[in-house]
Amino acid sequence: MAKMTMVQALNLALRQEMENDDSVILLGEDIGVDGGVFRVTDALIDRFGENRVLDTPLAENAIVGMAIGMAVYGLKPVCEIQFSGFSYQNFHQIENHAARLRWRSQGRYAVPMVMRTPYGGGVRALEHHSESREAYWAHTPGLKMVIPSGPRNARALLVAAIRDPDPVIYYEPKAIYRAFREEVPEKEEVLPIGKSQIVREGNDLTMISYGAMMRPTLEAAAELQEKSGVEAEVIDLLTIAPLDDELFVQSVLKTGRAVIVHEAPRSFGAGAEVITRIMEKAFYYLEAPIERVTGFDIIMPLFSREKAYLPDAQRILRAANRVLGA
Amino acid sequence: MPRKEIHIPDKIEYISILNEKGELDKALEPDIPEELLLRLFRTMLLARKFDERLLSLQRQGRIGTFPPISGQEAAHLGAAATLLSSDWFVPAFRETAAEIWRGRSLESVILYYNGFNEGVDIPEGRNDLPTSVPVGSQIIHAVGLGWAARYRQTDNVAMAFFGDGATSEGDFHEGLNFASVFQVPAIFVCQNNHWAISIPRSKQTRSKTLAQKALAYGMPGIQVDGNDILAVYVAAQEAVKRARSGGGPTLIECVTYRMAVHTTADDPKRYRTEEEVEQWKKKDPIARFQKYLLNKGVTTQDIVDGLDAEVAEEIQSAIDRAEEQMKSLGNPIDMFEHAYAEMSPHLKEQRESLAKELAEQESEHG
Numbered sequence: 001m002a003k004m005t006m007v008q009a010l011n012l013a014l015r016q017e018m019e020n021d022d023s024v025i026l027l028g029e030d031i032g033v034d035g036g037v038f039r040v041t042d043a044l045i046d047r048f049g050e051n052r053v054l055d056t057p058l059a060e061n062a063i064v065g066m067a068i069g070m071a072v073y074g075l076k077p078v079c080e081i082q083f084s085g086f087s088y089q090n091f092h093q094i095e096n097h098a099a100r101l102r103w104r105s106q107g108r109y110a111v112p113m114v115m116r117t118p119y120g121g122g123v124r125a126l127e128h129h130s131e132s133r134e135a136y137w138a139h140t141p142g143l144k145m146v147i148p149s150g151p152r153n154a155r156a157l158l159v160a161a162i163r164d165p166d167p168v169i170y171y172e173p174k175a176i177y178r179a180f181r182e183e184v185p186e187k188e189e190v191l192p193i194g195k196s197q198i199v200r201e202g203n204d205l206t207m208i209s210y211g212a213m214m215r216p217t218l219e220a221a222a223e224l225q226e227k228s229g230v231e232a233e234v235i236d237l238l239t240i241a242p243l244d245d246e247l248f249v250q251s252v253l254k255t256g257r258a259v260i261v262h263e264a265p266r267s268f269g270a271g272a273e274v275i276t277r278i279m280e281k282a283f284y285y286l287e288a289p290i291e292r293v294t295g296f297d298i299i300m301p302l303f304s305r306e307k308a309y310l311p312d313a314q315r316i317l318r319a320a321n322r323v324l325g326a
Numbered sequence: 327m328p329r330k331e332i333h334i335p336d337k338i339e340y341i342s343i344l345n346e347k348g349e350l351d352k353a354l355e356p357d358i359p360e361e362l363l364l365r366l367f368r369t370m371l372l373a374r375k376f377d378e379r380l381l382s383l384q385r386q387g388r389i390g391t392f393p394p395i396s397g398q399e400a401a402h403l404g405a406a407a408t409l410l411s412s413d414w415f416v417p418a419f420r421e422t423a424a425e426i427w428r429g430r431s432l433e434s435v436i437l438y439y440n441g442f443n444e445g446v447d448i449p450e451g452r453n454d455l456p457t458s459v460p461v462g463s464q465i466i467h468a469v470g471l472g473w474a475a476r477y478r479q480t481d482n483v484a485m486a487f488f489g490d491g492a493t494s495e496g497d498f499h500e501g502l503n504f505a506s507v508f509q510v511p512a513i514f515v516c517q518n519n520h521w522a523i524s525i526p527r528s529k530q531t532r533s534k535t536l537a538q539k540a541l542a543y544g545m546p547g548i549q550v551d552g553n554d555i556l557a558v559y560v561a562a563q564e565a566v567k568r569a570r571s572g573g574g575p576t577l578i579e580c581v582t583y584r585m586a587v588h589t590t591a592d593d594p595k596r597y598r599t600e601e602e603v604e605q606w607k608k609k610d611p612i613a614r615f616q617k618y619l620l621n622k623g624v625t626t627q628d629i630v631d632g633l634d635a636e637v638a639e640e641i642q643s644a645i646d647r648a649e650e651q652m653k654s655l656g657n658p659i660d661m662f663e664h665a666y667a668e669m670s671p672h673l674k675e676q677r678e679s680l681a682k683e684l685a686e687q688e689s690e691h692g
Binding site: 025051067074097101110144194 | 447448467
């Protein structure tokens with residue numbers, strides 16, 4: 001096993017899937033010669049050539065629209081949208097076609113494509129480069145929405161996304177693209193889409209998060225244990241849609257307390273859906289109101305203020321303590 | 327550091343072979359087998375009569391809103407007729423004659439405009455996309471399909487249809503640009519019917535032709551009389567041949583006219599004059615093609631009269647079949663079908679909850 005950053009792990013997933021299956025085609029802006037602005041597709045053009053790694057003209061909507069045509073034909077296109085902030089330009093192709101063609105054609109066609117795109121704050125970027133808008137995609141019937149939280153699950157989930165028969169929106173937490181390394185086996189590893197994971201076990205409090213927010217959530221859980229002996233159970237959603245409510249509902253039945261953490265705006269976010277599922281399936285087991293630690297319902301600030309916008313371990317810890325009644 | 331002219335190709339060809347009186351430009355007449363000519367004529371006639379019948383069904387409340395095609399039969403059928411069934415047909419929503427030509431059943435059209443998904447009828451082996459409502463959005467799919475066809479080393483091409491209004495959409499410009507950059511085997515057929523609901527062609531763009539927009543993307547563009555099926559056929563055949571042999575994409579502008587409403591929810595009296603419509607009626611694509619066939623001796627007036635009754639009967643039996651079929655369709659639970667390859671547990675829960683609601687409703691109201 002090699003220690004890899006998330007960027008390297010994603011590159012490995014793409015390379016191996018391209019080796020396994022000649023229907024896997026990459027397309028996007030600057031993904032060929034340049035290897036992608038974050039280098040996720042580094043050197044793939046050298047290995048597979050211009051016919052497998054397409055440097056396209058600058059038009060997000062046409063990248064996705066062209067991928068839809070390829071997917072209908074039976075190929076497995078993987079598009080890179082350079083920043084999720086530019087994916088609204090291709091929103092209509094996803095909503096009007098990628099998500100609907102299976103349904104509209106009565107199952108004759110499918111759109112087995114992946115839209116990869118870096119999302120989220122914390123990298124001192126320009127405007128339109130730091131938002132988290134997973135709710136848009138998760139709210140769209142016909143799509144799946146996946147967000148990994150580390151190199152190893154990023155690789156295994158991307159493999160699953162490429163093989164999935166339906167369109168998958170794959171958000172990459174760019175704040176942790178290179179923040180840490182993990183052992184990633186060279187041998188194939190696939191994680192099922194639609195399954196969450198318990199990453200830390202505990203009986204006192206359930207903490208639910210995903211993507212780049214897993215790190216501060218786990219930090220807060222460690223500090224809770226250290227300072228007050230509270231054992232928090234931490235759940236990584238990994239897939240936002242379809243949302244796997246089994247693990248977190250089971251966990252809340254046990255703990256009676258929950259905190260949900262995401263950097264996306266609070267209202268109508270993934271947290272609202274998680275809390276509703278808990279209400280539907282574990283309401284009478286709740287010992288305290290659930291707390292959301294999230295971004296705010298405002299435009300993501302420019303980077304001089306982004307630290308205050310993004311949830312961090314201390315905000316999560318304070319929320320956890322309120323829920324614990326401490 | 328001079329200030330000088332940059333030379334770009336700036337000529338757009340225009341083709342008309344059969345004028346509105348049915349007179350032929352003999353030098354341009356394509357060599358189309360008689361059997362094909364007759365099939366084209368029959369399909370145009372069938373599509374026209376079907377259109378008229380759908381309109382009356384809609385007025386009687388027997389189908390929902392639909393977009394008539396009357397007047398545009400030549401513009402889309404002439405182009406689609408140059409495709410193989412293994413080629414990709416990428417329609418907008420005003421190409422019914424071409425859909426029928428490709429094998430779509432009349433009853434499927436009736437079912438679809440009656441709000442049944444089951445009206446989408448695309449069997450394996452016929453590479454047709456379903457109709458696409460968001461204007462111009464399907465253009466880019468033809469680029470991906472054409473690219474994939476070439477990647478898989480077939481000689482298939484993709485042909486996308488759209489209207490004059492679509493040429494203002496970003497999808498049109500992005501699609502043509504991508505098609506040309508990647509030199510994909512695609513043909514873009516614009517049915518310029520002069521009206522995008524209430525907006526006339528003159529307010530859609532200041533360009534003299536729509537065909538010339540191809541030049542900006544480095545691909546050939548051509549304008550044809552879209553009510554002349556021979557001209558449309560010739561232009562499309564050339565474009566298909568070029569695409570198939572690796573010569574890249576083409577834009578074809580078919581100048582035609584929407585004789586009826588945009589959809590049955592529209593009232594054209596609010597924005598265009600009767601005189602204008604009357605002028606275009608004189609340019610009817612079916613009338614002139616009929617004259618051509620009669621003059622050529624390919625058919626006779628008796629045969630044409632017989633065809634009228636034959637297609638009317640075909641339409642009636644399709645309506646009967648569709649109305650019969652609808653009796654067994656409509657189980658609301660089926661709305662959950664085809665959302666995903668596999669249904670998630672949460673979706674199954676939702677489906678079950680609807681089933682329960684419906685059962686309760688049933689027992690409450692008997």
